[in-house]
Amino acid sequence: xxxxxxxxxxxxxxxxxxxxxxxxxxxxxxxxxxxxxxxxxxxxxxxxxxxxxxxxxxxxxxxxxxxxxxxxxxxxxxxxxxxxxxxxxxxxxxxxxxxxxxxxxxxxxxxxxxxxxxxxxxxxxxxxxxxxxxxxxxxxxxxxxxxxxxxxxxxxxxxxxxxxxxxxxxxxxxxxxxxxxxxxxxxxxxxxxxxxxxxxxxxxxxxxxxxxxxxxxxxxxxxxxxxxx
Numbered sequence: 001x002x003x004x005x006x007x008x009x010x011x012x013x014x015x016x017x018x019x020x021x022x023x024x025x026x027x028x029x030x031x032x033x034x035x036x037x038x039x040x041x042x043x044x045x046x047x048x049x050x051x052x053x054x055x056x057x058x059x060x061x062x063x064x065x066x067x068x069x070x071x072x073x074x075x076x077x078x079x080x081x082x083x084x085x086x087x088x089x090x091x092x093x094x095x096x097x098x099x100x101x102x103x104x105x106x107x108x109x110x111x112x113x114x115x116x117x118x119x120x121x122x123x124x125x126x127x128x129x130x131x132x133x134x135x136x137x138x139x140x141x142x143x144x145x146x147x148x149x150x151x152x153x154x155x156x157x158x159x160x161x162x163x164x165x166x167x168x169x170x171x172x173x174x175x176x177x178x179x180x181x182x183x184x185x186x187x188x189x190x191x192x193x194x195x196x197x198x199x200x201x202x203x204x205x206x207x208x209x210x211x212x213x214x215x216x217x218x219x220x221x222x223x224x225x226x227x228x229x
Contacts (some may be wrong), residue, residue, distance in 0.1 A: 057089045095120040096149060097184035098141070098156035098166075100133060101191070103198050104205060105212050112212060114198075115141040117149070118184045124224045125187075130213050135161040142166065155180040195219055 028035055037043070050063055057063050067075070079086045101114040115137055117127040127144040131137035138161035142150075154171045155178075156162040162173060174180045195215065196204035206212035 094122075094149065094152045096126065096145075096152050096154045097181045098154055098162060099181065099184045099188065100138075100159065101188055101198065102200070103212070105209055106205065106207055112209070113137060114216065116184065116187075117141060117145060117154075118187055119149070120183055122227055123183060123187075124227045125220050128216075128220060130209075130216065133159070133161070135164050138162060138165045157181065190223075191219065 025034060043049075048066060050057070050061055050066070067073075077086045077089050079089065097118045097120055099116055099118075101116065103112045103114055104110055105112055111132070112130055113133045115129045115131070116125055118124070119126050126146060126149055127141055129137055129140040129144055131140060138159075142165050150167075152170070154162075154166050155174055156166075156171070158173045158175070162171060172180070176185065192199045197206055197212070197215070206215065
């Protein structure tokens with residue numbers, strides 16, 4: 001048995017956008033009367049009450065561990081809305097890992113920074129931009145994100161541009177030891193192993209921007225297809 005609850009005043013995200021009363025009346029506020037179980041709900045003493053701080057029941061909760069310990073491999077999910085209560089409980093909202101990768105064209109003084117947004121669930125690159133390392137380039141990455149991903153939580157390193165561009169409350173700057181950017185860091189290694197021009201100490205390089213971005217785009221297309229094949 002899972003209960004969806006949030007700290008008082010916490011942004012309920014898209015649910016609050018669709019139903020403003022959820023946020024205004026505090027229906028999901030932890031310890032509030034409105035968030036309590038209905039008095040006619042019969043709870044078995046063997047029920048496990050699991051509080052989930054996000055829509056997904058498995059993210060930031062011990063649910064998977066509890067199921068494994070009991071050798072449970074099948075669960076039934078019920079709710080009043082299939083696409084909200086049920087689907088969002090079954091799978092967590094997507095999380096994006098962000099990073100910027102150094103490269104150059106013609107000479108190492110002519111730097112090109114590749115900004116990427118990687119979906120943690122699918123491992124696919126959902127947006128990218130080639131430019132400098134400025135806030136303007138970071139904003140170009142944001143504008144290239146499909147609208148469906150703009151509500152996602154995001155993680156990046158401590159480069160200042162991310163804090164200025166990505167939504168406050170949904171973005172978090174973290175160190176590598178947190179593990180929150182492991183997938184995008186691993187993706188960078190994959191890129192460098194397959195395209196020598198992106199290795200820091202390389203003898204391979206692009207002579208102009210057209211071919212630099214063309215090779216980059218072809219790699220992403222092929223990589224994303226491999227993720228679903």
